[in-house]
Amino acid sequence: MPTTTAAAPVPVNVPELSIFDPVYLGIDESGMPVEVRLIYRNMLIAGEPGGGKSSLLNVIAAHGALSTDCRLCLFDGKQVELGQWEACADVFVGPDLALAIATVRRLQIVMDNRYRHLRWRLRRKIRRNDNFSPILILIDELAYFTATVGDKKLREDFASLVRDLVARGRAVGIIVVAATQRPSSDIIPTSLRDLFAYRAAFRCTTDSSSDIILGHGWANRGYTANTISPTNHGCNLLLAEGGVPHLMKTGWMDDDTCTRIAAHAAQTRAAARQERQAAQAPKPKLDLVAA
Numbered sequence: 001m002p003t004t005t006a007a008a009p010v011p012v013n014v015p016e017l018s019i020f021d022p023v024y025l026g027i028d029e030s031g032m033p034v035e036v037r038l039i040y041r042n043m044l045i046a047g048e049p050g051g052g053k054s055s056l057l058n059v060i061a062a063h064g065a066l067s068t069d070c071r072l073c074l075f076d077g078k079q080v081e082l083g084q085w086e087a088c089a090d091v092f093v094g095p096d097l098a099l100a101i102a103t104v105r106r107l108q109i110v111m112d113n114r115y116r117h118l119r120w121r122l123r124r125k126i127r128r129n130d131n132f133s134p135i136l137i138l139i140d141e142l143a144y145f146t147a148t149v150g151d152k153k154l155r156e157d158f159a160s161l162v163r164d165l166v167a168r169g170r171a172v173g174i175i176v177v178a179a180t181q182r183p184s185s186d187i188i189p190t191s192l193r194d195l196f197a198y199r200a201a202f203r204c205t206t207d208s209s210s211d212i213i214l215g216h217g218w219a220n221r222g223y224t225a226n227t228i229s230p231t232n233h234g235c236n237l238l239l240a241e242g243g244v245p246h247l248m249k250t251g252w253m254d255d256d257t258c259t260r261i262a263a264h265a266a267q268t269r270a271a272a273r274q275e276r277q278a279a280q281a282p283k284p285k286l287d288l289v290a291a
């Protein structure tokens with residue numbers, strides 16, 4: 001557990017958000033805010049080391065943490081990229097492939113149970129204020145779990161479970177945001193890439209790496225993350241479903257800011273939990289990710 005959150009001063013003007021709200025990611029070339037709705041969507045973030053992928057993940061983590069209607073599941077092989085949000089999360093997975101697999105398996109059960117429930121209710125997707133809280137899954141360095149650590153069979157298990165969550169989780173509020181510094185076809189096969197409605201390509205060293213993230217043919221049409229300067233941290237090409245990639249710069253939060261927001265979010269979440277308990281709100285029976 002983080003040790004700094006308890007002592008950190010709490011900011012006074014941090015809003016309470018909803019995961020159903022648009023998520024602020026940064027600004028575009030003309031300085032206008034770039035916002036996306038993550039609910040019912042997934043996001044792929046990829047590019048060379050140092051481009052700013054973790055910073056974008058942190059911006060999204062902040063929105064998720066401040067959304068009391070959203071649960072967080074964090075996967076971070078390095079532990080320090082998302083570690084500040086641990087107190088806000090239901091699950092924090094560090095460099096532990098067995099725990100990573102157990103967690104995605106539980107999420108798969110949650111997903112299946114939620115679909116069973118929706119089918120029974122004759123509905124197609126969850127809605128705001130449902131008993132089912134959306135679950136935001138953030139994975140920093142997908143390749144760590146799918147291509148680096150442990151044995152091949154376990155890595156493949158993890159990869160196929162994540163693929164299933166990405167493919168089927170959207171309607172039941174399971175949102176996957178996955179980042180990798182390895183934009184290669186073994187880590188991001190086309191069949192997986194195409195499941196991500198949002199794709200953020202940070203600096204790449206080749207046009208083909210950029211195409212692996214954004215989709216085949218974008219480099220030929222002039223949209224390539226290969227042209228992003230290595231010193232332009234946070235700059236990326238963001239593709240939202242149906243559109244063309246847009247150059248944007250992600251918001252930037254230093255460690256102290258993340259710590260303060262996380263401390264505030266943890267307090268807000270604890271208060272919201274107490275409020276729910278006091279009101280004897282029925283616990284979502286099908287939600288196996290509950291702490």
Ligand SMILES: Nc1ncnc2c1ncn2[C@@H]1O[C@H](COP(=O)(O)OP(=O)(O)OP(=O)(O)O)[C@@H](O)[C@H]1O
Nearest residue numbers: 048049050051052053054055181233234250251252
């Ligand atoms: N939006 C931004 N504005 C300004 N600087 C940024 C921004 N995003 C990132 N940086 C700078 O770039 C550095 C690297 O960012 P970050 O760790 O997010 O990159 P990364 O792509 O996740 O790297 P890695 O793949 O090695 O984990 C940060 O420490 C920060 O100094």
